Amino acid sequence: QQPVQSPQAVILREGEDAVINCSSSKALYSVHWYRQKHGEAPIFLMILLKGGEQKGHDKISASFNEKKQQSSLYLTASQLSYSGTYFCGTELSGGYNKLIFGAGTRLAVHP
Amino acid sequence: NAGVTQTPKFQVLKTGQSMTLQCAQDMNHEYMSWYRQDPGMGLRLIHYSVGAGITDQGEVPNGYNVSRSTTEDFPLRLLSAAPSQTSVYFCVSREQGWDTEAFFGQGTRLTVV
Secondary structure, eight states: OOOEEEOSEEEEETTOOEEEEEEOSSOEEEEEEEEEOTTSOOEEEEEEETTSOEEEOTTOEEEEETTTTEEEEEEOSOOGGGOEEEEEEEEETTOOSOOEEOOOEEEEEEO | OOOEEEEOSEEEEOTTOOEEEEEEESSOOSEEEEEEEETTTEEEEEEEEEETTEEEEOSSOTTEEEOOSSSSBOOEEESSOOGGGOEEEEEEEEOSSTTOOOEEOOOEEEEEO
C-alpha cells in the first residue's frame, strides 16, 4: 500500500533540474508532497487531486497521472534551500483520509 | 496559535516500560494521526482518528494504543517498550476533507534500551 518513490537519492548542482516520482498500485484520490530538512518536521508543498485540482506553493510544480496512478514533482533551477528529503503521501479512492507516505527521496543541492 | 504540540521532545525508555506520547492541536482539526519515521522506511502510519471517539489502525499498529476523547488531544501509548520501537514519532493533524494539508508536530525522538 505504501507508494513507491524514485529515485532514492539525487545530487544536484545549483541551477540544475530534478524530477521525483511517486507511484501506487492502487487507485488514488490525492497525492501530497512534503519536504523535510534534517532534524525538522516535514512541511507541506503541494496536493494534487483526482480531477486535476492542485493546491500548494506557486514555485513548486507537480503532475498527477490518474490513469497510471503516478505523480511527479518538478524541481527546476534548484537552489541550496531545496536540499532535504521529499515525501509523497497518497490517499486511496474510497480511503478514509488515510494518508500513507513513501520512503522518501533525499535531495542534496551543492554550490 | 501553537499548531501541533508534541511532548516530550526526547525520551529514553528501558525495555518493558510504558509511556504516553502527548499530542495536542489548537486548530480544531478533525483528523489526527501518528507516524513513526525510521531510516530508509519513510513515515509509517501507526494509528489515526477521524474525530473524537473514533480511531483506527494504520500500517504498523502493534505495540501502540490510542484514544481520542477530545478533538484537541490524541495521545499515543506504548504498552511495553521494545528496542524495535526506537524511532522518531510525529503527530499530524488535518482539517476534514481530501484537499487538506497535513500539519506536523516537531517530533519525539524515542530511544528504547
